Amino acid sequence: MAVFTSVSLDELASWIVQFDLGRAHAIKGISSGIENTNFFITTDSGEYVLTVFEKLTFEQLPFYLNLMRHLAERGVSVPAPIANRDGAIVTALHGKPAAIVTKLHGDCQLAPQPVHCAAVGAMLARMHVAAQDFPIRQPNLRGIDWWNETTPLVMQYLSDSDRQLLTTEMAFQNAFAASDTFRQLQSGPIHADLFRNNVMFDGEQLSGFFDFYFAGCDTWLFDVAVTVNDWCIDLDSGVLDTARVRAILDAYHRERPFTAAEQSAWQTMLRGSALRFWLSRLYDFHMPREAEMLTPHDPGHFERILRLRITETAPPLFTTNG
Numbered sequence: 001m002a003v004f005t006s007v008s009l010d011e012l013a014s015w016i017v018q019f020d021l022g023r024a025h026a027i028k029g030i031s032s033g034i035e036n037t038n039f040f041i042t043t044d045s046g047e048y049v050l051t052v053f054e055k056l057t058f059e060q061l062p063f064y065l066n067l068m069r070h071l072a073e074r075g076v077s078v079p080a081p082i083a084n085r086d087g088a089i090v091t092a093l094h095g096k097p098a099a100i101v102t103k104l105h106g107d108c109q110l111a112p113q114p115v116h117c118a119a120v121g122a123m124l125a126r127m128h129v130a131a132q133d134f135p136i137r138q139p140n141l142r143g144i145d146w147w148n149e150t151t152p153l154v155m156q157y158l159s160d161s162d163r164q165l166l167t168t169e170m171a172f173q174n175a176f177a178a179s180d181t182f183r184q185l186q187s188g189p190i191h192a193d194l195f196r197n198n199v200m201f202d203g204e205q206l207s208g209f210f211d212f213y214f215a216g217c218d219t220w221l222f223d224v225a226v227t228v229n230d231w232c233i234d235l236d237s238g239v240l241d242t243a244r245v246r247a248i249l250d251a252y253h254r255e256r257p258f259t260a261a262e263q264s265a266w267q268t269m270l271r272g273s274a275l276r277f278w279l280s281r282l283y284d285f286h287m288p289r290e291a292e293m294l295t296p297h298d299p300g301h302f303e304r305i306l307r308l309r310i311t312e313t314a315p316p317l318f319t320t321n322g
Helices: 009-018 061-073 114-130 144-157 160-177 220-231 242-255 260-286 300-311
Strands: 024-029 037-043 046-052 091-093 096-102 187-190 199-202 205-209 216-219
Touching: 009 024, 009 037, 009 091, 061 096, 061 114, 114 187, 114 199, 114 205, 114 220, 114 242, 144 160, 144 260, 160 260, 160 300, 187 220, 216 220, 220 242, 220 260, 260 300
Parallel strands: none
Antiparallel strands: 024 037, 037 046, 046 096, 091 096, 187 216, 199 205
């Protein structure tokens, strides 16, 4: 992620002695993203990822890290947290919470085909099912409460047209969140940020999901919508690619069948997931934090996607024969 907190090799070497990983040999900052500080590190034991958390607290982090451990123990391919000799998976580095996790092999698939989308859909369903009995409950911190808090903060930066869009869509999503249909949606721990750059592939073989630090308890359908709105679109226009949409949805449905309530909420949830990322990108773009290697994302990307999801009908979650 963006480098907000610098860590030198000497600083890493003195900090890492609390882990049974041997000596530290290399550290390299990761430039993608804008939330936490991430490094690739190399030790006597191999390669790992070190994260210094810039916003999440010591009290919040057990949810994310223990969720990853829970999923890994149930056969879902995710990074596993490394505990120090005292059994702690979160420790202080430069006064901030920090953690080490295993590094997944492979590369991000930035030009996905239906075969990649099918693998993602199946793994996402297995992840939702595997997390059902996870005992810690923490809300999605970028859920609708955050949307309502953030909307007035970004309004001053918007054109008249965009202010109208945001006002109208927030009213629509708040009404939906209070509806009977919403209350019928299945929920549990979700990834909430499963973009192309948060999944590793080795060829066509999915090697794992990572970056769970936006995870929280929310509707499973929201997780599916976030995923489809990134994996199944033309990046320039935001238009959905039906073949890739069907690949994700059909693969997911085979592992964990969608419900009738989810079918009826699908278009609304696609709109909601586009709104969430439009808001976060507006916030990060207009109110950035100082950081080395920081590259804020274009808010216009998800504004285009939101407008499309309002005006165009998406492929259904499943067909009557599905």
